[in-house]
Amino acid sequence: MPKYDVAIIGGGPGGYVAAIRGAQLGGRICVIEKGELGGTCLNWGCIPTKALIASTSVLRYINEAKRYGINIKGDVEADFPAIMERKNKVVATLVNGIKTVFKSYDIDLIKGTGSFLAPHRLKVTLPDGSTQEIEAEKVLIATGSVPAVIPAFPIDGKKIISSDEAVNLKEVPKSILIIGAGAIGCEFAFILHELGCQVTMVEMLAHAVPLEDIDTSKTMDRELKKRKIKLYCSQKVQKVKEDADGMMLATLESGEEIKAEKVLVSIGRVFNVKGLDLENIKVAQGRRGDILVNDRLETNVPGVYAIGDVIGGIMLAHVASKEGIVAVENALGGNKRIDYRVVPATIFSNPEIGSVGLKEREARKQGYDIRIGMFPYRALGKSHAMGEIVGQAKIIADAKTDKILGVHIVGAHATDLVHEAAIAIQHGLTAQQLGDTIHSHPTLSEALMEAAHDVHQIAIDMPKKN
Amino acid sequence: MGDEGYKFHKEHLWFKAEGDTALVGITDYAQQQLGDIVYVDLPDVGDEIKKDESLGEVESAKNLSDLIAPVSGEVIEINNDAVDDPSIINKDPMGEGWLLKVKLSDPSELDDLLSEEDYKKLAK
Numbered sequence: 019m020p021k022y023d024v025a026i027i028g029g030g031p032g033g034y035v036a037a038i039r040g041a042q043l044g045g046r047i048c049v050i051e052k053g054e055l056g057g058t059c060l061n062w063g064c065i066p067t068k069a070l071i072a073s074t075s076v077l078r079y080i081n082e083a084k085r086y087g088i089n090i091k092g093d094v095e096a097d098f099p100a101i102m103e104r105k106n107k108v109v110a111t112l113v114n115g116i117k118t119v120f121k122s123y124d125i126d127l128i129k130g131t132g133s134f135l136a137p138h139r140l141k142v143t144l145p146d147g148s149t150q151e152i153e154a155e156k157v158l159i160a161t162g163s164v165p166a167v168i169p170a171f172p173i174d175g176k177k178i179i180s181s182d183e184a185v186n187l188k189e190v191p192k193s194i195l196i197i198g199a200g201a202i203g204c205e206f207a208f209i210l211h212e213l214g215c216q217v218t219m220v221e222m223l224a225h226a227v228p229l230e231d232i233d234t235s236k237t238m239d240r241e242l243k244k245r246k247i248k249l250y251c252s253q254k255v256q257k258v259k260e261d262a263d264g265m266m267l268a269t270l271e272s273g274e275e276i277k278a279e280k281v282l283v284s285i286g287r288v289f290n291v292k293g294l295d296l297e298n299i300k301v302a303q304g305r306r307g308d309i310l311v312n313d314r315l316e317t318n319v320p321g322v323y324a325i326g327d328v329i330g331g332i333m334l335a336h337v338a339s340k341e342g343i344v345a346v347e348n349a350l351g352g353n354k355r356i357d358y359r360v361v362p363a364t365i366f367s368n369p370e371i372g373s374v375g376l377k378e379r380e381a382r383k384q385g386y387d388i389r390i391g392m393f394p395y396r397a398l399g400k401s402h403a404m405g406e407i408v409g410q411a412k413i414i415a416d417a418k419t420d421k422i423l424g425v426h427i428v429g430a431h432a433t434d435l436v437h438e439a440a441i442a443i444q445h446g447l448t449a450q451q452l453g454d455t456i457h458s459h460p461t462l463s464e465a466l467m468e469a470a471h472d473v474h475q476i477a478i479d480m481p482k483k484n
Numbered sequence: 485m486g487d488e489g490y491k492f493h494k495e496h497l498w499f500k501a502e503g504d505t506a507l508v509g510i511t512d513y514a515q516q517q518l519g520d521i522v523y524v525d526l527p528d529v530g531d532e533i534k535k536d537e538s539l540g541e542v543e544s545a546k547n548l549s550d551l552i553a554p555v556s557g558e559v560i561e562i563n564n565d566a567v568d569d570p571s572i573i574n575k576d577p578m579g580e581g582w583l584l585k586v587k588l589s590d591p592s593e594l595d596d597l598l599s600e601e602d603y604k605k606l607a608k
Contacts (some may be wrong), residue, residue: 240541242522396546407522407545 020126022048024349025140025154025295027132029333030057031064031161032326034116036342041046041123043350048152049125050132050142055116058162058327059335061109066185067205069105071366074212078368085405096213098190104227128152133295134292137319141295156349159309160342163287163327168197171258171281177266178258178281181206186459190215195268195278197255198285199226201365206282208368211245211422218276219249220268222285226251229367231377232424233412238367238428241408245452250274289328304330313355315345323349330360360444364433369409372436375443378414387417391449391472392464395429397479400460406430411465413439413449415473420448422470431462438466449473490578491594493554494604495536502585508554509582510542510573513607515555518544521570524551526562526583529539533557533586535593542573551583555593561585 025039026033029051040047052399054061073096079086080094120127128260130142130150140152165180173180181202197202199221207217219242221228221458224268225235226249241247250270257269258268258281268276289308296303300320302310311322313318317324326338337358344354365371381388396407415422425439442452453470457463471477491499496514497570500507515521523543533539538550550601566572573581598606 240525243525394548394549402545 021156023154026158028160031059032342034337035339036346040346047125050128052131069108073101115384134298137299159324160326161328166286166288193278196282201285201374202369217247233254288409362440370427370432372432374440389417391469393468411469413469415449489599495498496608497554499554507582508584515574515577519546529560557588
């Protein structure tokens with residue numbers, strides 16, 4: 019029976035990163051993965067959607083070429099199968115990349131489903147049905163999550179789909195109803211809209227991207243409306259049924275009906291503990307069956323850790339990766355705690371969203387006296403030169419200390435720009451310190467510098483406020 | 485009510501009665517200040533607008549501003565041509581660039597509106 023220092027169940031952004039870090043620390047590591055390395059992020063989520071967005075961005079620029087003085091002579095056509103093929107190639111390249119790194123570190127990759135026989139003995143069911151046993155000093159559970167479903171109308175994979183099917187569509191639907199206007203719903207809304215699909219959205223809360231800061235939500239509401247994407251807010255879909263003509267008919271709680279070719283359910287994700295046989299190790303689980311861990315990512319069972327979407331919390335790939343690193347360091351003798359104070363969130367809508375730290379409502383609720391600085395993209399030279407004037411940078415600072423509490427950017431390249439803010443918050447910088455740093459001209463990052471100045475009402479490229 | 489010509493609101497919108505209903509739009513001063521308008525966000529037909537409150541937004545290369553309703557009432561028509569091609573608003577803000585057709589809910593509000601002369605004093 020092969021014996022490892024750490025056996026990791028799940029090879030997604032949590033598991034595979036933990037494996038590499040563990041190997042760097044000299045541990046003998048194996049990863050049990052039933053699908054492909056990279057997990058949901060690489061195969062069904064983050065990467066596929068960004069690859070699709072790259073294609074639709076090209077399409078968008080072509081459709082707007084005249085604005086930039088470029089005339090397209092002839093037809094322009096989006097070859098959807100080719101777009102999907104490119105996405106598949108990107109994914110395959112990255113999966114192979116991880117395999118190459120694994121080989122260089124001598125990490126054993128076992129294809130199969132892992133389950134517990136005992137806290138340090140795992141059973142792996144291989145694709146051909148045979149089983150294998152593995153012994154490990156420590157075990158790290160990183161089995162991720164699956165799309166949440168609405169029981170009244172479950173996913174059928176054809177007419178009612180989740181993001182898993184959406185990234186593998188065979189053709190662009192003529193119309194779609196997207197339930198849930200969070201990050202996933204919005205990204206698909208923009209992708210499908212660009213490809214000519216008529217998109218309608220229903221959101222339970224009051225705005226698009228409702229978990230973001232209010233000004234981000236307002237901008238997103240407006241940008242969806244501009245594209246004639248009808249967004250029903252503070253509404254729920256009560257039932258969905260197939261019409262005589264094969265279209266899907268959704269009924270809202272208000273009684274209103276929406277007809278569309280397909281329905282995409284993007285209301286969130288749920289932790290996945292299926293097939294782990296957790297009862298064999300009597301690990302402490304929450305009311306809903308979620309695995310409970312402390313701030314060292316240990317479960318109540320000595321030597322068993324859990325990280326990533328399976329423990330709930332902040333369900334983001336980079337959080338899973340960070341948790342994976344902390345957990346494996348602890349598994350190999352370290353004593354690190356996980357710190358969730360600075361977790362950037364990035365949404366690849368159009369315009370992009372990049373946020374980190376507290377939202378305005380959170381800062382107020384936590385009792386902070388705050389000062390807000392805002393700087394619109396349309397006051398920036400680079401935005402106009404680029405022809406992307408939508409958006410703003412918003413900085414929330416503690417009025418007492420001037421420390422930056424939260425930053426919310428909507429606009430071109432927001433997903434990259436937010437990291438300047440992440441560093442600022444991580445190291446307790448003040449709005450004045452950020453504003454004092456020279457930012458190159460003409461760049462979009464000047465929006466952050468000017469927003470920091472605006473916290474003190476001294477932004478340069480904005481008219482004087484009364 | 486009759487045809488009373490243009491009346492103005494201090495937040496740079498105009499109002500023109502046409503029988504039972506009225507047209508609402510932004511003034512020439514407003515479109516000049518805004519610069520090239522790229523998008524106008526209007527309420528839906530059937531929505532209520534309230535005097536002195538925001539009825540929507542106008543977005544230009546320079547600015548994103550609220551449109552403040554000059555009167556209260558029900559929106560019975562919106563100018564889809566202006567929504568599809570906002571440059572119409574810059575070109576002819578008082579005519580082809582009208583934004584909404586409204587059914588007044590409180591005719592007494594008309595007394596608060598400014599005459600063209602009084603508005604011109606504001607909008608220099």
